[in-house]
Amino acid sequence: MNLTITDVRLTPILVADPPLLNTQGVHQPYTPRLIVEVVTADGITGVGETYGDTKYLELARPFAEKLKGRQVSDLNGLFAIADEVSVDSSRVENQVDVGGLRGVQTADKLRLSVVSGFEVACLDALGKALGLPVHALLGGKVRDAVEYSAYLFYRWADHPDGVACEKDDWGAALDPPGVVEQARLFKERYGFTSFKLKGGVFPPDEEIAAVRALAQAFPGHPLRLDPNGAWSVETSLKVAQEVGDVLEYLEDPALGTPAMAEVSAATGVPLATNMCVTTFAEIKEAFTRDAVQVVLSDHHYWGGLRNTQQLAAICRTFGVGVSMHSNTHLGISLAAMTHVAATVPNLHHACDSHYPWQSEDVLSARLTFDGGKVAVSDAPGLGVELDRAKLGFLHQRWLDDDGSLRERDDAAAMRVAEPGWVTPAVPRW
Ligand SMILES: O=C([O-])C(=O)C[C@H](O)[C@@H](O)C(=O)[O-]
Ligand SMILES: [Mg+2]
Structure with a gap:
């Protein structure tokens, strides 16, 4: 060989x-x-x-x-x-x-x-x-299927008029009924039983109402809210107070370890992050200050599948939970995420995945979710075919x-609909 x-x-x-x-x-x-x-x-x-x-x-x-x-x-x-x-x-x-x-x-x-x-x-x-x-190359699976959560987003039905794009049938979700309907579709199409709402889009009261509506529509289902650090410590604590009873965790309510530590000290709601603990160097301060109770691993930016296992081992040592972050990715990455997740014994939270939002892929057969889970492949390698x-x-x-789409720029995309838009200063609320 x-x-x-x-x-x-x-x-x-x-x-x-x-x-x-x-x-x-x-x-x-x-x-x-x-x-x-x-x-x-x-x-x-x-x-x-x-x-x-x-x-x-x-x-x-x-x-x-x-x-x-x-x-x-x-x-x-x-x-x-x-x-x-x-x-x-x-x-x-x-x-x-x-x-x-x-x-x-x-x-x-x-x-x-x-x-x-x-x-x-x-x-x-x-x-x-x-x-x-x-x-098997990573030491062997400890589970046969990996659980994912529905990644709910506020969204428009379509991209702005005149923008070249592919259409989909999800419809708009801009208020609590829209978010609940999106969650219902996620459950129907993929079987997900936990839900994460991407927040930081509307004033916190509106997002609190959306989480309340989800809790009412799906009683007992784990819920998460993630405003990507858009809130002040004070706002974070207010949200924790209002929806903490139905949240599995609150993800990056405030930006950076010092702010997260302040929030953490004043609430019993578990805090998760993919923003203040994103490299090994950031672990010590965050864990020492008990700023976060769950770290979202992501093999793309932690440096691969084996680094993800090392991160999980450190989290286990410190009694910190592990979940998994995702942004736009295709089936190769979903397969990689599933293989490594299958080897992490302390992965006690469903992983995030954008995959259901991606109508296109480079694989001959798409990966599928059954009951919200992806089966762990035992075929050689990742088990996917290009x-x-x-x-x-x-x-x-x-x-x-022409170069305009080759760099991801969410603020530039927003300016097409709202010409004056600039990336909001943090904390936004
Ligand atoms: O904090 C997170 O979970 C993310 O940032 C995931 C994604 O990047 C998501 O927010 C996005 O793509 O808009
Ligand atoms: Mg996040």
């Missing part, structure tokens, strides 16, 4: 995305992703997926060159390669990264997001070469774009 990497293919694509609202603006009609393929000397191809904005492509291209000639089994070596790839300082703005709303951007976070795409591709190739599923025609179509869309 020859595990030497002889070729690496990088294919940037644009995938359809509905008009989902968040505190920064609205999703663009098409969003960038990067599909990674590594090919071994034996002709085995492994696939991975990560962010596709230019700042990631700039790192992925030299990374891919350095990967050739190495072994797909050399996963630790990926971090050494990452250190050799330089990040343009203008890419590291001192502001929240909208591609995942995951705290402040740093050079390391950009590098780790690129590593993750290559790590997944290497694991897929290695698993295919050895005849083992990715979960559809070259679909990949080519989505890549052509990227090639045809």
Whole structure:
């Protein structure tokens, strides 16, 4: 068996995305992703997926060159390669990264997001070469299916008039009845039994009313509310007071560890984050100050599936819960998320996934949710198959774009509907 990497293919694509609202603006009609393929000397191809904005492509291209000639089994070596790839300082703005709303951007976070795409591709190739599923390479599954939650968004029925886009049949959700109807559809179509509402869009009283309406429509179902740090400490405590009794957790009510620690000290409602604990370096302060009780892992920005396991081990040590964050992704990433989630014993919360919002994919067969769960594949590698025609179509869309959609920019997408829109200052309420 020859595990030497002889070729690496990088294919940037644009995938359809509905008009989902968040505190920064609205999703663009098409969003960038990067599909990674590594090919071994034996002709085995492994696939991975990560962010596709230019700042990631700039790192992925030299990374891919350095990967050739190495072994797909050399996963630790990926971090050494990452250190050799330089990040343009203008890419590291001192502001929240909208591609995942995951705290402040740093050079390391950009590098780790690129590593993750290559790590997944290497694991897929290695698993295919050895005849083992990715979960086995990670130590073996502790469950046969992984539970996901319905990711509810306030949204318009369509993108603004005149904007080229794909249509869907979800309809608008801009008030409590709309949110409940969306949840009902999620339950009917996918069997989800827990619900997360993306908040920070409307004044908190409206979002409190939406959560109350969900609690009434789906009694006993775990609920989460996530305004992406849009609230002050005072507002966060008010919301915790009003809906804490029905929340599984409140996610990033306020921005940053100090504010989260203040909220945490004054409420019994568990706080979750994918914004103040986004790298290993941020763990110590947050855990020492008991700022968060649940961390949302995300293999894309923690640096891969094995780093996700390490994060989970640290959380277990400190008695902090683990859940999983998601932003726009396709089936390769859902498969990767499912494999790693299957190996984490202390994953006691349903994972987030945007996948139901994605009508397009690069796989020949979409992954499916049954009773809100994705079955853990035992096929070699990730257990997915790339559809070259679909990949080519989505890549052509990227090639045809004049550059305006190649960087995710929710504020720019919002300006199409509201010309004066700027990313709101935080705290917004
Ligand atoms: O905090 C979160 O869960 C996210 O930021 C997930 C996504 O990025 C979501 O907010 C989005 O895409 O608008
Ligand atoms: Mg979040």
